[in-house]
Amino acid sequence: MNSYYNTDNGAVQYFIGSDSFQQAEKLFSDYPFIYILIDENTEKYCLDILKKALPGLKIRGYIKIPSGESEKNLERASQIWEKLTNFDANRDSLLINLGGGVITDMGGFCAGTFKRGISFINIPTTLLAQVDAAIGGKTGINFMSIKNQIGLFCDPEAVIINPVFLSTLEDKYWQSGFAEILKYALIMDRELWNILDMRRYSEIDDWEKIISRSAKDKIDIVRYDKMEKGIRKNLNFGHTIGLALESFFLKKGVDITHGQAIAAGMICETWISSKMTDLECVKVDEIIKMIDKNFSRLEISENDIPEIIDIMRQDKKIRDGLFRFSLLRRLGKAVHDIVVEPELTEKSLLFYINNKNCD
Amino acid sequence: MNSYYNTDNGAVQYFIGSDSFQQAEKLFSDYPFIYILIDENTEKYCLDILKKALPGLKIRGYIKIPSGESEKNLERASQIWEKLTNFDANRDSLLINLGGGVITDMGGFCAGTFKRGISFINIPTTLLAQVDAAIGGKTGINFMSIKNQIGLFCDPEAVIINPVFLSTLEDKYWQSGFAEILKYALIMDRELWNILDMRRYSEIDDWEKIISRSAKDKIDIVRYDKMEKGIRKNLNFGHTIGLALESFFLKKGVDITHGQAIAAGMICETWISSKMTDLECVKVDEIIKMIDKNFSRLEISENDIPEIIDIMRQDKKIRDGLFRFSLLRRLGKAVHDIVVEPELTEKSLLFYINNKNCD
Numbered sequence: 001m002n003s004y005y006n007t008d009n010g011a012v013q014y015f016i017g018s019d020s021f022q023q024a025e026k027l028f029s030d031y032p033f034i035y036i037l038i039d040e041n042t043e044k045y046c047l048d049i050l051k052k053a054l055p056g057l058k059i060r061g062y063i064k065i066p067s068g069e070s071e072k073n074l075e076r077a078s079q080i081w082e083k084l085t086n087f088d089a090n091r092d093s094l095l096i097n098l099g100g101g102v103i104t105d106m107g108g109f110c111a112g113t114f115k116r117g118i119s120f121i122n123i124p125t126t127l128l129a130q131v132d133a134a135i136g137g138k139t140g141i142n143f144m145s146i147k148n149q150i151g152l153f154c155d156p157e158a159v160i161i162n163p164v165f166l167s168t169l170e171d172k173y174w175q176s177g178f179a180e181i182l183k184y185a186l187i188m189d190r191e192l193w194n195i196l197d198m199r200r201y202s203e204i205d206d207w208e209k210i211i212s213r214s215a216k217d218k219i220d221i222v223r224y225d226k227m228e229k230g231i232r233k234n235l236n237f238g239h240t241i242g243l244a245l246e247s248f249f250l251k252k253g254v255d256i257t258h259g260q261a262i263a264a265g266m267i268c269e270t271w272i273s274s275k276m277t278d279l280e281c282v283k284v285d286e287i288i289k290m291i292d293k294n295f296s297r298l299e300i301s302e303n304d305i306p307e308i309i310d311i312m313r314q315d316k317k318i319r320d321g322l323f324r325f326s327l328l329r330r331l332g333k334a335v336h337d338i339v340v341e342p343e344l345t346e347k348s349l350l351f352y353i354n355n356k357n358c359d
Numbered sequence: 360m361n362s363y364y365n366t367d368n369g370a371v372q373y374f375i376g377s378d379s380f381q382q383a384e385k386l387f388s389d390y391p392f393i394y395i396l397i398d399e400n401t402e403k404y405c406l407d408i409l410k411k412a413l414p415g416l417k418i419r420g421y422i423k424i425p426s427g428e429s430e431k432n433l434e435r436a437s438q439i440w441e442k443l444t445n446f447d448a449n450r451d452s453l454l455i456n457l458g459g460g461v462i463t464d465m466g467g468f469c470a471g472t473f474k475r476g477i478s479f480i481n482i483p484t485t486l487l488a489q490v491d492a493a494i495g496g497k498t499g500i501n502f503m504s505i506k507n508q509i510g511l512f513c514d515p516e517a518v519i520i521n522p523v524f525l526s527t528l529e530d531k532y533w534q535s536g537f538a539e540i541l542k543y544a545l546i547m548d549r550e551l552w553n554i555l556d557m558r559r560y561s562e563i564d565d566w567e568k569i570i571s572r573s574a575k576d577k578i579d580i581v582r583y584d585k586m587e588k589g590i591r592k593n594l595n596f597g598h599t600i601g602l603a604l605e606s607f608f609l610k611k612g613v614d615i616t617h618g619q620a621i622a623a624g625m626i627c628e629t630w631i632s633s634k635m636t637d638l639e640c641v642k643v644d645e646i647i648k649m650i651d652k653n654f655s656r657l658e659i660s661e662n663d664i665p666e667i668i669d670i671m672r673q674d675k676k677i678r679d680g681l682f683r684f685s686l687l688r689r690l691g692k693a694v695h696d697i698v699v700e701p702e703l704t705e706k707s708l709l710f711y712i713n714n715k716n717c718d
């Protein structure tokens with residue numbers, strides 16, 4: 001499978017599937033100077049796979065950073081710029097970002113700002129990066145403990161999505177990607193929901209089809225609304241409450257996955273949808289059943305709710321004190337910018353804690 | 360005078376002239392949160408002028424940095440991001456860059472990367488910034504002693520060019536701007552050359568007309584070629600040799616102005632033009648006479664030439680070892696990407712040192 005899409009600022013090429021390296025091969029011959037950004041994991045598990053698949057690839061230098069979200073900071077970005085400077089990288093150069101979301105976010109930011117922009121190609125190696133982070137031109141680093149506080153919208157030349165890298169992933173990395181896949185099914189892709197067919201992610205054996213479909217869903221959204229003025233906001237479904245939950249547990253020092261937080265957010269926001277839109281109760285039950293099959297519930301109590309609501313108020317998307325949600329209108333269709341009262345948000349968390357049924 | 364131009368990525372509004380604040384006034388009412396970037400000079404000489412001209416302007420906070428090219432670095436950029444974070448600036452916010460090229464370059468970079476881009480307006484206060492630096496979307500900071508090594512192309516919402524700020528400028532700041540004004544006349548604006556009418560810049564009393572015309576020349580060029588694929592390269596006239604001379608004197612620790620270096624570069628490159636294009640000798644003499652009227656010659660000797668050529672080789676625009684110049688085809692018309700032999704470049708420096716006439 002090979003897709004080519006136009007975006008606002010030119011063109012991003014997407015190569016998706018197990019033959020994607022071969023499809024993309026000729027792209028690399030345009031660049032006399034190629035550098036690769038890696039971390040210790042992708043150096044160990046992914047670099048040889050890439051080199052074997054593209055034996056003609058002439059790599060001029062490696063830039064290695066430690067893995068982990070906490071490394072996505074200005075100090076590491078500065079080291080990447082320094083390396084690129086020492087390599088004499090210029091506008092004829094290409095940076096390949098080989099890794100998960102940290103690598104594609106930070107590598108994209110550094111390439112996009114080095115000499116006012118050199119070319120880069122994303123080769124995402126985690127499920128989450130393949131179906132989400134590496135697509136859509138959002139790049140950035142964390143700053144003063146705020147996620148992606150410094151960054152820019154900046155398109156790669158190409159994104160190469162190859163399932164070969166997924167075989168070595170730990171369980172928690174599958175989870176985070178799978179939550180986003182469920183989200184695409186819910187907000188825009190009923191057919192994907194049917195393909196998932198109420199399975200646990202450990203039962204799934206047709207990953208290539210599912211990844212390819214999910215990646216294309218994201219590509220379609222960012223193609224029409226790169227700057228998040230309209231339908232791209234639908235991607236926030238599950239994230240308004242989910243990201244607040246993630247921050248809440250981070251503050252408490254309790255380790256949960258991004259996927260678990262988003263799964264919890266999707267349960268709450270599905271319930272809110274049923275109160276604010278036409279979403280039927282029977283669908284709510286079906287959706288929550290599927291989420292519960294794949295993600296264990298988070299341990300929160302009624303007493304935690306005020307603090308969680310408080311964290312939501314600090315969200316950068318909140319203006320004029322109103323919570324604006326992206327909600328489901330039906331299974332496979334979302335709406336955005338729906339103002340939801342704080343009381344209903346509280347009730348959705350109570351529902352998450354106490355109930356397993358819609359009403 | 361009020362001009363409105365479209366650029367690739369939306370629209371930049373230009374307000375030029377002594378009534379420009381009034382023309383631009385309603386623009387500011389779109390932004391509930393306005394912050395101003397200043398240095399100690401613009402705080403002292405320019406801020407009150409701005410406040411008096413726009414009494415309704417609601418400023419929520421000031422960000423002050425020390426003046427000077429050496430402050431255009433990552434550490435200062437980081438302090439600007441920190442201030443914006445502490446101010447809770449968001450996508451509804453506006454940053455006003457009130458100052459010379461350092462302020463507009465660094466302020467544009469910081470605004471363009473804060474939360475993936477907040478709005479900014481340039482109010483240039485030096486002649487050079489008014490006719491050049493503040494226009495065209497090039498933003499950036501210096502890194503590892505390389506000018507603008509980190510940056511991006513990023514348009515302001517508006518540029519407000521008001522001659523009121525120029526009355527307090529020191530002589531050397533006039534020089535740098537005036538060299539660029541001469542350049543616009545030479546590469547694209549014969550009428551501007553006629554307006555300048557072989558005067559010394561100290562004799563000029565119609566600055567508003569000259570600034571407005573020069574700014575519009577730059578606006579026209581970047582409007583058609585923001586990314587410097589074609590005609591924007593014409594702006595490099597005088598800069599290929601000029602910037603090398605600037606680096607040469609910087610290394611020697613001798614203080615010269617940017618304008619002096621560019622003036623010297625324009626003399627050399629005018630002479631090269633006469634050897635490579637149809638530019639007539641009589642015009643060369645006229646051009647050099649005008650430049651010499653306004654700029655004293657730099658002290659270089661024959662022995663310095665190899666080092667100057669060497670510096671040129673390290674220029675980021677040099678590929679495959681060839682020097683590509685923007686040259687004059689006639690007075691008011693330039694061509695770009697002309698390959699010039701190093702020998703001819705050396706001879707042009709010899710001409711600069713030894714001769715005052717074309718042949």
